[in-house]
Amino acid sequence: MLILAIDTSAVASAALVSDDALEGMVAGFATEDTRSHAEVLAPGIQDMLATAGVAGTDIDALVVGVGPGPFTGLRSGIATARTLAYVWGKPLHGLMSLDAVALEVAESTAAVPEFLVATDARRKEVYWARYTLAPGQLPELVDGPHVGFAADLPDLPAFGAGAGLYADVLRADPAFVREQPDALYLGQFALARLASGGTLPDSTPLYLRESDAQVPGPRKRAL
Amino acid sequence: MNRTQPLVLGIESSCDETGVGVVRGTTLLTNTVSSSMDEHVRFGGVIPEIASRAHLDAFIPTLDAALSDAGVRLDEVDAIAVTAGPGLAGALMVGVCAAKALAVATGKPLYAINHLVAHVGVGLLAPDGDGSAPELPANLGALLVSGGHTEILKINNITDDVVLLGSTIDDAAGEAYDKVARILGLGYPGGPAIDAVARTGNRAAIRFPRGLSQPKYMGTAEEPGKHRYDWSFSGLKTAVARCVEQFEARGEEVPVADIAAAFQEAVVDVVSAKAVLACREHGIKDVLLGGGVAANSRLRELTGQRCTSAGIRLHVPPLGLCTDNGAMVAALGAQLVMAGKEPSGIAFAPDSSLPVTAVSLPA
Ligand SMILES: [Zn+2]
Numbered sequence: 001m002l003i004l005a006i007d008t009s010a011v012a013s014a015a016l017v018s019d020d021a022l023e024g025m026v027a028g029f030a031t032e033d034t035r036s037h038a039e040v041l042a043p044g045i046q047d048m049l050a051t052a053g054v055a056g057t058d059i060d061a062l063v064v065g066v067g068p069g070p071f072t073g074l075r076s077g078i079a080t081a082r083t084l085a086y087v088w089g090k091p092l093h094g095l096m097s098l099d100a101v102a103l104e105v106a107e108s109t110a111a112v113p114e115f116l117v118a119t120d121a122r123r124k125e126v127y128w129a130r131y132t133l134a135p136g137q138l139p140e141l142v143d144g145p146h147v148g149f150a151a152d153l154p155d156l157p158a159f160g161a162g163a164g165l166y167a168d169v170l171r172a173d174p175a176f177v178r179e180q181p182d183a184l185y186l187g188q189f190a191l192a193r194l195a196s197g198g199t200l201p202d203s204t205p206l207y208l209r210e211s212d213a214q215v216p217g218p219r220k221r222a223l
Numbered sequence: 224m225n226r227t228q229p230l231v232l233g234i235e236s237s238c239d240e241t242g243v244g245v246v247r248g249t250t251l252l253t254n255t256v257s258s259s260m261d262e263h264v265r266f267g268g269v270i271p272e273i274a275s276r277a278h279l280d281a282f283i284p285t286l287d288a289a290l291s292d293a294g295v296r297l298d299e300v301d302a303i304a305v306t307a308g309p310g311l312a313g314a315l316m317v318g319v320c321a322a323k324a325l326a327v328a329t330g331k332p333l334y335a336i337n338h339l340v341a342h343v344g345v346g347l348l349a350p351d352g353d354g355s356a357p358e359l360p361a362n363l364g365a366l367l368v369s370g371g372h373t374e375i376l377k378i379n380n381i382t383d384d385v386v387l388l389g390s391t392i393d394d395a396a397g398e399a400y401d402k403v404a405r406i407l408g409l410g411y412p413g414g415p416a417i418d419a420v421a422r423t424g425n426r427a428a429i430r431f432p433r434g435l436s437q438p439k440y441m442g443t444a445e446e447p448g449k450h451r452y453d454w455s456f457s458g459l460k461t462a463v464a465r466c467v468e469q470f471e472a473r474g475e476e477v478p479v480a481d482i483a484a485a486f487q488e489a490v491v492d493v494v495s496a497k498a499v500l501a502c503r504e505h506g507i508k509d510v511l512l513g514g515g516v517a518a519n520s521r522l523r524e525l526t527g528q529r530c531t532s533a534g535i536r537l538h539v540p541p542l543g544l545c546t547d548n549g550a551m552v553a554a555l556g557a558q559l560v561m562a563g564k565e566p567s568g569i570a571f572a573p574d575s576s577l578p579v580t581a582v583s584l585p586a
Contacts, residue, residue, distance in 0.1 A: 042323035087474035
């Protein structure tokens with residue numbers, strides 16, 4: 001099974017993952033930048049497909065990170081994935097973006113039975129979720145995702161760039177203080193879930209915050 | 224690529240309309256639009272984040288409906304065109320990302336185009352089914368009035384030479400309508416609400432200010448002032464608010480219809496006067512009206528009268544093509560293809576303040 005995975009919940013990344021390939025990865029690309037997704041994502045995907053010699057017809061399914069993440073960047077990936085899936089006529093799945101970091105933790109030597117994943121939510125807040133990990137299993141989401149102040153999070157080892165930003169109040173793992181959700185791990189997570197007969201959600205974005213719009217109050221009368 | 228009668232798909236997402244249009248050369252095949260206007264009603268104006276969320280969910284259904292309405296398949300399309308700006312940054316991003324993905328998945332060339340010039344592009348669509356390709360008059364101007372913009376353009380060549388003669392320096396005219404409608408308790412969108420109520424009011428009952436009309440801003444034809452062809456509506460909105468407060472402070476009933484009519488007259492008077500002035504002083508003989516406010520009865524009436532007196536022909540496209548839509552994007556895209564312009568590629572960035580001098584973005 002060949003999956004094209006895309007995530008723009010923080011940085012922009014895409015990957016081709018397959019259960020036939022060593023370590024699952026066929027090809028991938030990622031940027032460091034969190035603000036230029038609309039420019040770099042499509043060229044990145046196009047180059048990746050060309051380099052790997054993969055055409056749209058070769059792909060079995062797409063998976064996209066549905067956040068949480070800054071809205072405009074998040075939508076870049078979802079709009080891209082939905083359009084590719086529509087044109088190619090392939091199934092599209094969604095996956096919570098923090099799951100990517102959770103899988104990366106599970107596959108590392110830093111793995112612990114219970115932990116947090118946190119990414120930058122701007123406005124001095126983090127997006128976060130709590131996971132448990134049993135040997136040989138995918139990380140299991142037990143709480144979240146939420147958005148909130150780092151100081152209010154449960155007292156557990158914390159992984160991801162959100163933990164790194166607030167290392168003063170979180171038990172940030174030093175090896176993961178810059179880690180962002182990466183499409184490679186998202187694709188591997190999806191592949192493992194689908195291979196075990198599990199299902200994945202659709203591509204509805206997880207905004208977590210309202211649109212910030214204020215309904216105007218009644219106009220004050222001059223009296 | 225077929226450059227004589229190109230089949231072009233256009234995508235628009237710069238404000239609150241998700242539009243997908245398809246044209247073949249100058250023939251319109253579909254103009255499919257999904258609007259999030261209803262979601263903005265309780266806020267009394269377009270909320271960018273709400274519009275962006277709506278674009279994301281509306282895009283694929285709108286694309287699908289457009290293709291089936293036009294009876295074309297994506298593999299038949301010669302080129303894709305998308306609004307790259309100006310407009311709301313987050314809203315533009317959705318259409319641009321979708322258009323780029325469409326280009327990647329189909330291998331079709333992509334043109335990143337200017338929304339304001341696209342409003343003029345609809346003037347090049349042949350009237351229903353008659354197949355004759357209209358040509359733009361040589362001395363063409365365009366007056367664009369909507370919730371997002373108020374501009375007067377001179378079109379020397381629609382594919383590569385467009386000049387901005389004047390624009391609003393603060394609110395768009397349509398935005399002023401929305402704000403004043405809110406002050407008067409007339410609901411959203413303000414344009415149709417005020418236009419309807421104004422019919423029963425006396426437009427001479429109150430004299431509201433015409434922004435940037437003083438000699439120091441206007442100058443003379445020989446020595447034009449800095450804002451000779453520019454507009455400003457924020458002072459007008461404040462004047463309306465103050466007027467309403469004065470009636471209330473005196474314990475009198477607010478004459479809503481008179482205020483609406485007088486406000487509308489102030490907008491329409493200054494918009495049409497400055498537009499006609501700009502046309503006369505730049506040798507413009509034909510002017511195309513675009514943007515949602517083109518539906519306004521008084522704007523059409525007064526602009527029409529003043530154009531006629533000045534020997535200028537006013538062209539008003541069907542309203543569905545005046546408001547933001549994908550057909551206008553496709554229409555301009557087809558012009559670019561037919562003129563031999565090269566596509567923009569897929570690495571460009573949307574630009575929320577794209578100048579009209581950039582008709583399409585270079586690769
Ligand atoms: Zn417009």
